[in-house]
Amino acid sequence: MTFSLGSVVPWGRSFHEYLLFFDLRDDELHKRVLGCADGPAGFNSELTARGGSIVSCDPLYQYSGEEIRSRIDVCYPTIHEQVATNRNLFVWDTIHSPEQLRDWRFSAMNVFLADYEKGRRDGRYCAATLPYLPFAADSFDLAICSHLLFYYSDMLSRDCHDAAIREMLRIAPEVRIFPLVDLNGRVSRYRDALITTLKKTGFEVTIRDVRYEFIRGGNQMMTITRKT
Numbered sequence: 001m002t003f004s005l006g007s008v009v010p011w012g013r014s015f016h017e018y019l020l021f022f023d024l025r026d027d028e029l030h031k032r033v034l035g036c037a038d039g040p041a042g043f044n045s046e047l048t049a050r051g052g053s054i055v056s057c058d059p060l061y062q063y064s065g066e067e068i069r070s071r072i073d074v075c076y077p078t079i080h081e082q083v084a085t086n087r088n089l090f091v092w093d094t095i096h097s098p099e100q101l102r103d104w105r106f107s108a109m110n111v112f113l114a115d116y117e118k119g120r121r122d123g124r125y126c127a128a129t130l131p132y133l134p135f136a137a138d139s140f141d142l143a144i145c146s147h148l149l150f151y152y153s154d155m156l157s158r159d160c161h162d163a164a165i166r167e168m169l170r171i172a173p174e175v176r177i178f179p180l181v182d183l184n185g186r187v188s189r190y191r192d193a194l195i196t197t198l199k200k201t202g203f204e205v206t207i208r209d210v211r212y213e214f215i216r217g218g219n220q221m222m223t224i225t226r227k228t
């Protein structure tokens, strides 16, 4: 898969949102976490500040902080317009307006940008593209992936989903994915078939409701574990 800065729309969520949509408890924050497709989210920075252990991987990290910041600024007006036009796809209970959404997202992305160059030097932001990751088997306890798999079902094939999930399971015994709906808020066309295939090939799959719903109907998270 080719990747260029001009084809990505960087948009990052906060530490608090990650806790909610991955249903992460306090006693899980000591785990070695691999954040796949973390983009400009604030999770890595804040977890690191709390003493946690995390590496984020995303092809976006081949670019400098300045390049990512510029791309965010270029993309933001289009994102704003799309959110405003499609307001009914979202639940506005916690975030009340597109303007408040902008403030939340920019706050999270500024947390990321302030940490990014140091984190890159420390090896916490790694340029890598699913379904191939440059990590040894079992080098993490938990791999998480938000707003890529299932969400981009129109752009990533079923085979790519399958390979990406298995790659994460090679590296960590537990994988969590959120959300399970696509960009239009429909349950991903790959969800059920992938559950069946994964269960048949030695994995346990559970779906649970989480305390986070911004995309209407998108309040479910998938956990996949190796059978012991």
Ligand SMILES: C[S@@+](CC[C@H](N)C(=O)[O-])C[C@H]1O[C@@H](n2cnc3c(N)ncnc32)[C@H](O)[C@@H]1O
Pocket (backbone or CB within 6 Å): 001, 008, 009, 010, 011, 012, 013, 014, 036, 037, 038, 039, 040, 041, 057, 058, 059, 060, 128, 129, 130, 131, 145, 146, 147, 148
């Ligand atoms: C919508 S953003 C989600 C960012 C973050 N996970 C969040 O929820 O705030 C999607 C991210 O997926 C990254 N991405 C796209 N294709 C990828 C791939 N094949 N492997 C890993 N990351 C990818 C993009 O660069 C982008 O940063």
